[in-house]
Amino acid sequence: MSKPLNELTITEASDLLESGDVSSLDLTTACLDCIKEMDGAIHAFLDVFEQDAIDAANRSDGRRAKGAAEGPLDGIPLAIKDNMLVQGKRCTAGSQILSTHVAASDATVVRKLRDAGAVFLGKTNMDEFAMGSSTEQSAYGPTKNPHDMERVPGGSSGGSAAAVASHMCLGAFGSDTGGSIRQPAALCGIVGFKPTYGRVSRSGLVAMASSLDQIGPMTTSVEDAALLFEAIHGVDPQDQTTSTDAPAFVPAWRDDLTDVRVGLPRQAWGEGMTDEVRDSVMAGVEALKELGATVVDVDLPYADEALAVYYLLMPCEVSANLARFDGMRFGLRNEGVPLFETYAATRAAHLGPEARRRVLLGTYALSRGYYDAYYLKAKKVQTRIRAAYEQAFRDVDVLVTPTTPTTAFRLGEKLSDPLAMYLEDIFTVGVNVAGLPALSLPCGKSAGLPIGMHLVGSWFREADLLAVGRAFESSRT
Amino acid sequence: MPLTREDLKTLADLARLDLPEEELGRMEKDLEAVLGYVDRLQHVDTKDVEPFCMPSRVEGWREDVASMCDEVTRETILSNFPTRKGDLLSVPAVFDKKKGERG
Numbered sequence: 001m002s003k004p005l006n007e008l009t010i011t012e013a014s015d016l017l018e019s020g021d022v023s024s025l026d027l028t029t030a031c032l033d034c035i036k037e038m039d040g041a042i043h044a045f046l047d048v049f050e051q052d053a054i055d056a057a058n059r060s061d062g063r064r065a066k067g068a069a070e071g072p073l074d075g076i077p078l079a080i081k082d083n084m085l086v087q088g089k090r091c092t093a094g095s096q097i098l099s100t101h102v103a104a105s106d107a108t109v110v111r112k113l114r115d116a117g118a119v120f121l122g123k124t125n126m127d128e129f130a131m132g133s134s135t136e137q138s139a140y141g142p143t144k145n146p147h148d149m150e151r152v153p154g155g156s157s158g159g160s161a162a163a164v165a166s167h168m169c170l171g172a173f174g175s176d177t178g179g180s181i182r183q184p185a186a187l188c189g190i191v192g193f194k195p196t197y198g199r200v201s202r203s204g205l206v207a208m209a210s211s212l213d214q215i216g217p218m219t220t221s222v223e224d225a226a227l228l229f230e231a232i233h234g235v236d237p238q239d240q241t242t243s244t245d246a247p248a249f250v251p252a253w254r255d256d257l258t259d260v261r262v263g264l265p266r267q268a269w270g271e272g273m274t275d276e277v278r279d280s281v282m283a284g285v286e287a288l289k290e291l292g293a294t295v296v297d298v299d300l301p302y303a304d305e306a307l308a309v310y311y312l313l314m315p316c317e318v319s320a321n322l323a324r325f326d327g328m329r330f331g332l333r334n335e336g337v338p339l340f341e342t343y344a345a346t347r348a349a350h351l352g353p354e355a356r357r358r359v360l361l362g363t364y365a366l367s368r369g370y371y372d373a374y375y376l377k378a379k380k381v382q383t384r385i386r387a388a389y390e391q392a393f394r395d396v397d398v399l400v401t402p403t404t405p406t407t408a409f410r411l412g413e414k415l416s417d418p419l420a421m422y423l424e425d426i427f428t429v430g431v432n433v434a435g436l437p438a439l440s441l442p443c444g445k446s447a448g449l450p451i452g453m454h455l456v457g458s459w460f461r462e463a464d465l466l467a468v469g470r471a472f473e474s475s476r477t
Numbered sequence: 478m479p480l481t482r483e484d485l486k487t488l489a490d491l492a493r494l495d496l497p498e499e500e501l502g503r504m505e506k507d508l509e510a511v512l513g514y515v516d517r518l519q520h521v522d523t524k525d526v527e528p529f530c531m532p533s534r535v536e537g538w539r540e541d542v543a544s545m546c547d548e549v550t551r552e553t554i555l556s557n558f559p560t561r562k563g564d565l566l567s568v569p570a571v572f573d574k575k576k577g578e579r580g
Contacts, residue, residue, distance in 0.1 A: 087550075087553075088549075088553065100557075101557055102553050102556065102557060103553070104546075104550050104553040104554045104557070105546075105550060197531070198531075211531055237539065241531065302521070304517060305517060305518060305521055307514075308514060308515040308516075308517050308518050309518065311511055311514065311515055312515050312518070319492060323493075326493065327559060328559070328566075328568055329557075329558065329559075329566060330557040330558065330559070331557075331559065332559065333559035333560070335569055337569070337573050337574065337575050338572075338573055338574055338575065339569055339570070339571050339573070340493070341495070342569050343493040344489075344490075344493045344494060344495035345495050347492075347493050347494050347495075348494050348495040348496055351494075356494055356496070356500075356504075357504060357507055357508070359492045359494065360485070360488050360489065360492055360494070360504055360508065361508055361511060363488050363491050363492040364480075364484075364488050364508065367488070367491065373519070374515070376528055377518050377519070377521075377523065378515075378518060379528030379529050379530075380521075380523035380526045380527070380528050380529070381518050381521050381523060381526075382528070382529040383523075383526050383527055383528065383529040384521065384523065384526060386529060418507050418510065418511065419507075419510045419511060419514060422511070422514075435531065
């Protein structure tokens with residue numbers, strides 16, 4: 001075995017654990033060593049649980065020695081985005097206001113992973129409350145892109161993406177409200193998978209925009225993404241939106257794509273992407289064709305409108321969800337007199353600039369006289385956007401676009417221009433507005449920087465989507 | 478619908494954000510840009526279109542019963558209070574006024 005242990009895929013590591021060729025302690029130590037060596041420069045982690053991880057690895061090895069391993073994830077070292085609760089550990093969501101907050105319980109996703117025997121290495125950096133596309137909005141400083149330390153890793157799950165890309169963990173979890181798993185996955189050259197809205201419980205996820213938020217895996221292979229998705233999905237009484245009538249997820253891998261119809265949305269393939277991105281993703285589409293897929297142009301109206309809908313609905317929900325951070329029951333408090341001053345001083349001092357901006361925008365769109373023109377209008381256009389996707393999926397199985405318009409941009413480049421930062425999400429937000437599953441896959445590089453191909457599947461058809469992704473991936477290696 | 482400085486002050490009050498003048502100025506510019514972008518929705522025909530509503534389970538409500546937690550969990554929840562007196566959450570007085578303030 002020539003590969004260092006921390007560079008194995010989860011699937012490979014799982015096989016070696018099963019055969020007894022490596023221990024969870026070996027894998028975990030290899031990841032912790034990599035973190036020690038590289039994370040000073042990359043800053044993917046906010047907290048590393050060194051001793052806990054070693055203890056969990058030893059327990060996993062003990063189970064396995066007794067023939068009582070929990071399954072393929074038992075002993076696999078993973079990283080968790082810092083907006084998901086891990087009992088007894090700090091959960092900041094990248095915000096100063098939660099800098100001292102300790103989770104009293106596990107998020108449902110974390111509990112499921114714990115039950116499956118996974119080892120938690122630590123919590124990863126993120127844009128504050130998952131609001132951003134560069135991880136520069138973290139109150140704890142930015143994460144760097146492992147491919148070029150002067151560039152952003154994308155966001156908001158930039159810490160998880162950078163940790164996976166630099167092999168500090170075998171896999172990680174992110175959350176995706178408008179592209180926050182897929183965009184950093186694309187910019188860091190890894191696999192990022194956002195499941196259908198309703199597939200995965202958000203109980204214990206710090207809420208950003210509840211009608212759009214979804215948790216998903218970030219990995220180095222599609223098969224790994226399926227493995228992690230399988231472990232976390234399912235109905236949860238603690239999250240009413242988890243679907244009870246969704247078909248079971250059963251991976252159905254295939255080597256060729258005969259009978260698969262791939263749609264290229266005309267509206268997305270117009271202006272607004274660099275030539276390198278276009279060429280690289282188009283080469284990816286050619287590879288799908290060679291695997292037997294039929295590629296057709298499809299009409300998918302409202303691409304720009306989806307971004308507009310997103311940048312109304314999301315801030316509205318943000319303004320409501322962030323109302324709880326008022327310094328009363330948890331988080332930091334700046335006491336003033338009267339009570340109003342305590343609220344206003346606490347929030348102004350400890351919520352960052354992007355959080356304040358979105359709270360104001362949402363407050364505006366929901367205020368009397370503007371509600372109909374903004375919020376209600378956006379909800380109506382959302383209905384039309386979903387209908388447009390339904391129409392497209394009558395004709396094709398997956399839609400393909402680039403994940404992002406450009407490769408990773410420089411630190412600071414878009415920080416002073418919020419709208420430019422928002423336009424980063426142009427190819428990814430439609431999926432959240434419609435509640436669809438989507439996958440970002442590495443499909444090439446330009447000047448050393450990774451490019452992501454974005455595959456969108458139909459509602460609850462994750463198995464079909466992942467099968468196309470894996471066939472593509474296999475054709476590349 | 479241009480935003481005025483007064484509108485922004487009202488919004489900041491509604492959102493419980495004590496923002497300095499200079500930040501209100503920046504926000505005015507940022508929000509204008511975003512509102513300019515989202516304005517394109519006004520051109521989408523939504524006559525007779527229902528606002529989207531995500532279907533969620535409605536097969537009854539959860540029983541309204543207190544669930545118990547272990548001592549470690551309880552102490553973690555209490556330790557997250559910004560200020561506490563024993564096991565109670567301590568908050569500022571609601572009706573306190575600034576010195577010299579009347580009414």
